[in-house]
Amino acid sequence: MVGQRRLRWWAALFLAPAVVLTAVFFYYPMAYILWLSMHHWNGLSPVKPFTGLAEFRHLFKQPIFGLVIRNTAIFVVGTVVPSIAIGLALALLANRRLPFRSFLRGVSFAPYLVSFVSAGLAWVWMGSSGGLFDHLMGFLGFHPGNLVDNPSYALLYVIAMYTWKMAGYNMVLYLAGLQTIPREIYEAGAIDGLQDGWTQFRTITWPLLAESTFFVVIINLIFSFRAFSAIYVMTNGGPVNSTTTLVYYIWNLAFVQNSWGQAAAASALLLIVVLALTVGMVRYFTKESFRAS
Amino acid sequence: MTQRTRWLAPIAMASLGSMVLAGCGTSQTAAKGSTGPVSLTFEEGIQSPQTEAYLQKQIAAFEKSHPGIHISMQNYGAADSELPKLESSVAAHDPPNLLWIAPAYTGQFASSDAIVEAQKYFKSTNFQASSIFPGLLKTGEYHGKVWTMPFDANDLGVYYNKKLFAKAGITTPPATWTQFLADAKKLTSNGTYGFEMPIGNQEWTVWIWETLLWQAGGHLLNSSQTKVAFDSPAGIKALEYWNTLMKDHVATFGPLNDSYQLGAFESGKVAMTINGPWNVAALQQQHAVSYGAFPLPKDKVAATNIGGESLFIFNTTPAQDKAAFLFAKYVTTPAFQIGYDTGSGYLPVSKTAQDSAQYQAYLKKNPFINVFVKEMAVGKARPPIPAYPQISADIGNAIENTLYGRMSAAAALHQASVQAQQALDASS
Secondary structure, eight states: OHHHHHHHHHHHHHHHHHHHHHIIIIIHHHHHHHHHTTBOOOSSOSOOOBOTTHHHHHHHHSTTHHHHHHHHHHHHHHHHHHHHHHHHHHHHHHTSOOTTHHHHHHHHHHHHHSOHHHHHHHHHHHTSTTSHHHHHHHTTTOOOOOSTTOTTTHHHHHHHHHHHHHHHHHHHHHHHHHHTSOHHHHHHHHHTTOOSHHHHIIIIIHHHTHHHHHHHHHHHHHHHHHOOHHHHHHTTTOSTTTTOOHHHHHHIIIIISOOHHHHHHHHHHHHHHHHHHHHHHHHHHHHHHHHHO | OOHHHHTHHHHHHHGGGGGGGOOOOOOOOOOOOSSSSEEEEEEEOOOOHHHHHHHHHHHHHHHHHSTTEEEEEEEOOOHHHHHHHHHHHHHTTOOOSEEEEOGGGHHHHHHTTOBOOGGGGTTTTTOOGGGBOHHHHHTTEETTEEOSEEEEEEOOEEEEEHHHHHHTTOOSOOOBHHHHHHHHHHHOBTTBEEEEEOOSSSHHHHHHHHHHHHHTTOOSBOTTSSSBOOSSHHHHHHHHHHHHHHHTTOEEEOSTTOTTOOHHHHTTSEEEEEEOGGGHHHHHHOOSOOEEEEOOOBSSSOOEEOEEEEEEEBSOOHHHHHHHHHHHHHHTSHHHHHHHHHHHOOBOSBHHHHHSHHHHHHHHHOHHHHHHHHHGGGEEOOOOOTTHHHHHHHHHHHHHHHHTTSSOHHHHHHHHHHHHHHHHHHHO
C-alpha cells in the first residue's frame, strides 16, 4: 500500500512537465480566449471592459461573416477530401514494385517540405497573368488571366496549392498504414477468390486502413481549419474577401482592426467547431473499427 | 486506450485550434534608473541602408551634444510585423523608448496610455511647434494635444511615363478628373493601360481613395469626429469615378494589396500610377522608363494625403521620456532634416528646412520631388483616432465590392459606413 502511494508520487512527478506545459500553452490560452471574447480590447489598453455577448453579436452582424463561414467550409472540404484521396492513390501506387518507386515517393512528398511562404509565392507567380497556368490553359483556348486577383478563381487556386502540398504528406501516412497490412491476408483472400484489385482494395485494404484514415482525416481537418500562411502570402484574404477563411479573419480582426474581443469571439467559435467535428470523427471511427474487428 | 481516456484525445487535438491567438511576449523588466546616464532604445523600419547610416551618424552627433544620453538603434523590418510585437512588449512593460512608425497609430497608443504626450515638453524644452507644418503636427494629435512628433513626411502624386504621353500627343499632364479620364483613354492601346488602379481592401488602396473623397468635397468624419461622413454624394462620386476608369477599360488592377510596387509602370504596361516621393532612388536606377510626376488631378478641390513617420515616445521613466523627447526635437532641426531628406526622398517636416538654400538647390535638381513638396500645401491627414484601422478596413471592403462589380458604389459605401460608425462608437 505504501509502495503504491510512493509510485503515485513518482508518476505525478514525471507527468508534471507535460501537465504544466499543456496547462500553460493550451488550457490557459483557451480559457483566456473565452474570457476575452466577452470583453472589448484594442490590443494595448490596460482596461478591458466587460461587454457580455456584444462581441459575438458584432461578429455575427459583420456583412462578410456569412461569406467567411462559406469560404471556410469550401476550403476545408475542398482541401481535405482531394488531398486525402490523392494521398491514398499515391500511397497505393508507391507501395507497388514500380521502377521509379523511390523517385515517386520523393517527388510526391517534396511539396510538403517546402514552406508555405515560398510555395505560396511561387504559385502566385505561376498564376499571374501570362504565367504558367494562364499559358497552359491557353492551349485549351481559355485565358483565365491572373488567378490570384480574380474573385471567381482565387479560392479554388489557393485550395489547389494547399492540396498539392498536403497530398504528399497524406501519402506518407497511408504508406505507413499499408505496410502494416500483412501479406498473408491478401494471399488468404486470393485463395478465397479475391483476385481483382478493386475487390481486394474494398474488402481488405480500405477496412484495414481505418485507423490510418481516422488519423489522416482528423489531422487534415485541423490543418485545413488552421491554414493561414498560404492565404496570407497568396491573397491576403482577397480579392473581395473571397479567400478570407475564419482563421485569416481572426488574424485580421486582431492585428489589423485591433478588435481583439471580436477576434476572440471568432476564435471561440472556431474552437467549438473543431472540437465538435473531432469528437464526431472519434465517435464515427471508433464505431467503424469495432465493426471491422 | 480505455473509453474514458479516448475522449481526451480529441480535446487535446482540438485545442491546437485555439492556439491561433495565443501570442506570447517575453517579460523582462530591467531596472531603468531615473538618475545618471540615460539609455534609450530606438526602433525604426527604414528601408534604405544609406538613410539608416545617415541616421546612425546623426545619433552620434546628438549623443555628443547631449552627454548622458545614449541611443541604440534597431531596425524592425516591416511595420505590419512590428505592431503585434509592440503590443506584446507594451503588455510586458518592456516597450522601446522611441518608435518610428506612421502617426495613424497615435490614437490607439495614446488612448491606451502606452505613449507619452509630446506636447507637455514643448515649453520646458523651448520647442517651437510653429516651425513644423501644422498639417503634419495634426497627424499626431489625440484629444487636441500633440502626442507624436513628425520625423519625415510624404504625400501622393501621379507618376507618368513621358514617352507614352508623347506618343499619345499629350503635352500637359491632366489637372482635373475629366482631363485625367480623357487622357487615360488616349494612353490606352493594345496591352498598355492609361492608369494602374490600386486594388485590395488594405490601407494602401484606402489611403489613395481618400484623396478622391476629399477632392470631390467629401470628408471621412464630421468635424467633431463623432460621425462617419464618407457615405455622401462626394464619396459616391469618388468611388464611381474609379469604377468608370475600370468600366471604360482605361485602367487595370495593380497587384492585389501591393499596388505600391512599380513593376507595371517600369515595364511600360501602365502610363500612370499613384505613388509617393520615396521611390526616387529606385526610379533613378532604372533606365527602361522616362518618368515624371504631376499633382493628383482635382475635382471640386485639390487634395493629397499626408503620410510619413513620426516618433512615438513610450511611457517608461520620466528621465527616459524626457531624453526621448529631446531626440525627437533634434530630429526636427533643419540641419537634421536637410541631410535626411536629400538622401531619402522624404519631405521636410519644417518650413525652415524646406526654405533653406541647400534644400531649394536640391529641389531644382530634382523636379520630381518638387511636385510632392508643392502638393503638401493641399495635404490632408487621416484622423489618428483609435478606430481608424477599422474604418479603413470597412472602406477597403466598399472599394473592392464596387470595383469588382459586386455592389453599387452607394450600397457599398452605405454598408461600410454602418460598420465604421459602430467601430467609432465602440472606441469612444
